[in-house]
Amino acid sequence: MNTMNANHSRRQILAKMGQGLGVLVTLPLAAQMSHAQTAAAGKTVTVTVPHAKGEVQVPFKPVRVLVFELAALDTLQALGGEVRGVPEFKMPPLLARYADARYARIGSLFEPDYESIKALSPDLIIVGGRSEAKYKELSRFAPVLDLSVSDQHQMADIYRNIRTLGAVYGLQDKAEAEVRSVEQAITALHGKAQDAGKGLVLLTSGGKLSAYGPGSRFGMLHDVFGVKPAIDNLTVARHGQVVSFEFLLKTNPDWLFVIDRDVAIGQDGKTAQQLLDNPLVRATKAWRGKQVVYLNAANWYTLSNAGPGALKANIQQLSDAFART
Template sequence: MRNKKKFILVLMSLMVMSLWLAACGSNSNNEPAATEAPTATEASTEHKLKDALGNEVTIPANPQRILASYLEDHLVALGVKPVAQWSVQNGTQDYLKDSLEGIPTIAYDLPFEAVTSFNPDLIIMGGNSAVEGDKYAQYSKIAPTYTLGDEINADWRKSLLKVGEVLGKSDEAQKVLDAYELKAKEAKEKLQGVAKGESATAIWLVQKSFFVVSDKLSSGSVLYNDLGLAVPEVVKEISAVGTGNWNAISLEKLAEMDADHIFLINSDMDSGSEALKDPIWQAIPAVKNGKVYEFPNTTAWLYSGAIANSQIIDDVLKSVVK
């Protein structure tokens, strides 16, 4: 039963992240009109903002009971604790557990009754699907509801800045982003010193099945865009036809994996990780060369945000820079 719950957790995480990125290919002409961030004075008073769906939302002054399910990375980075945190099958974003200790959970699909029970004074939604149909009207009856929209929600940087704008913390959000960019720049320089030109990938093992991270999304964006590691040809090939953060990879393609370094997120630790005993896995050059770095499924590698990505950078440096 325990393994079954873990399997449901990781697959639901994958589903939610796929929805999170559903509009990556959206035409930029659909981007909502920019709105000016409130000044310090405005932040202490009620103000109105238009969200991605065109709704004019009245943001309360200094909201104290904020619900922003699956956007907790941004809240924590801005020093804000939500009234409840995202969960699925009682599993949460473990990499944030120290910051969210004691915060009750709410189911990922945000049942109206559960949302009402937390008495939020502001609700921030991510993608459009979270408020499809009559959901927006229902949530808006509970509390002012602001939707980031697919285009913004698919980019953690834009999402962080928009959440900061909504909360009257634009300056803080920019400082968080600037600090991350500096950390990534310094980490990239260190990696260039010891692994220049070398390639890497992140692979997720779930119930004996393998998934490879996209070359443009999630932790793949950190590896390739932020840290400058080379993209293996197999990863390029699968990413070109894949649609999510993580895409299934067959054993045949694994046999062609040309990565110098593999970051393995292992959800099968408790069941013995049988797939890692397969001769095909064992024959991968990075495996034979001892260049596989293993992490549990509670790791930040399955998420995205200033905090998650910062932790990923730490993991990469500890693994590669000796």
């Protein structure tokens, strides 16, 4: 085979994808060698994978990986993928291992520390919702994966992200196992949720209330898990629809699913439990039926319910709540 033909030789792996999704992994001929042999030969093996911006070519089995997106950390923790740097942030309990000093600090969730990033000579950088705006600047240092999740097709994007990271790290079997585990958990929850009654997602923050419905950032409760919405015409906006205690009584949901943002970000102030303990809320069906569920704020808000660990923990909490009725 001449050099030109060899350079164009490709082995394409189309991983099995659920819900009509695919991860195309393109490996050069050198990928037929072991990873160690390839590294010793001074050659870089790459894979082409889908992400939020289409497709991108990144190193195969990268070592110096900097991760800004917390849901990606959740996924890599589940898969066993290598991580070198993480944001300077009080890690939620699910990601406690990444608080260890052995992980370099690379900036905040929103603002990279470019000097630290340059010094680390990364093979790969992973961004998401909060850090996506820095994609172009970070691309100067290494290939960048954007693992943002759209509110309009959350599960499709989450499954894509799990499979993409599996392909990048050569952990496709583990990725497929995680996807199947999440799918099975959702199916089991959906059957319980459909018969549970109508619910409303409520975010508390600094003493204020915002409601979220289908199609919103927390709409997974309805769109995926199957809880019927207590109201159909909520404004779909990133920060939800501002509501009052009177609104809660008028809407009168069977269930209230509450996310305390102050708890999620470590902000002092009235807790959601204290805020909602008033005559108007106590008159709702949800309160009277003891069906006010204080969701895991870190998993829903900080991790955006977008990694397999957070997803399965949240599904279990909801399943336990419905089982008590």
